[in-house]
Amino acid sequence: MKRLTLSLLFLLLFAMGYGQTFQPGSLVDVFNSGGWYKASIVKAGEGDYSGYYYVKYQDYSQSQWIKASNIRLVKTGAMPAADAPRNGTYLILSYGNPTQPIRLGYFDLNNGQYNYYDLGKKNLGSGTYTYDRQRKAIQWTTGPFKDAGWQGGFETDREGKTHKIRLNRVTIGSNSTDSQ
Numbered sequence: 001m002k003r004l005t006l007s008l009l010f011l012l013l014f015a016m017g018y019g020q021t022f023q024p025g026s027l028v029d030v031f032n033s034g035g036w037y038k039a040s041i042v043k044a045g046e047g048d049y050s051g052y053y054y055v056k057y058q059d060y061s062q063s064q065w066i067k068a069s070n071i072r073l074v075k076t077g078a079m080p081a082a083d084a085p086r087n088g089t090y091l092i093l094s095y096g097n098p099t100q101p102i103r104l105g106y107f108d109l110n111n112g113q114y115n116y117y118d119l120g121k122k123n124l125g126s127g128t129y130t131y132d133r134q135r136k137a138i139q140w141t142t143g144p145f146k147d148a149g150w151q152g153g154f155e156t157d158r159e160g161k162t163h164k165i166r167l168n169r170v171t172i173g174s175n176s177t178d179s180q
Contacts, residue, residue: 022053022071030055031070033095034174035164036157038074039066084131085109085138085154085163090173107145107173116144138165 038058045052127143138152153166
């Protein structure tokens, strides 16, 4: 009897984790390129695409097939939004290849000042920044990020656990409470 109960429990857990289905039009979060993105389900895959869903991203013109395990339903209810990038270390990732980002170094934010480092912890420069809450963007006012013409669009993922600063079209700085 104990073996049967354990077997049924295992099957239930398996079904909960992997048996999730999504309907066309469902709003979802999609894990891709190291972050979660808002999307909607277009259709379920069949044949070679069984276990995948074709999704349309909300903030991008791209649509693509995504494995079901990389999709979750959007949670309803208001979540507190971060009003500014938090102080801390941001890993710089460049996404030329969506599955294998290039790590370019990191930077530390600290109350209007930043330090930029390579992966060997060599300081590559310092500067200052301001944050525009209305535009949700950092303005690099001095230092190597200003000299490089990097942007500073700010966004959050995973209920605020991950803060991202978009430095250019394919490069972000990412700070996650999971890695602290």
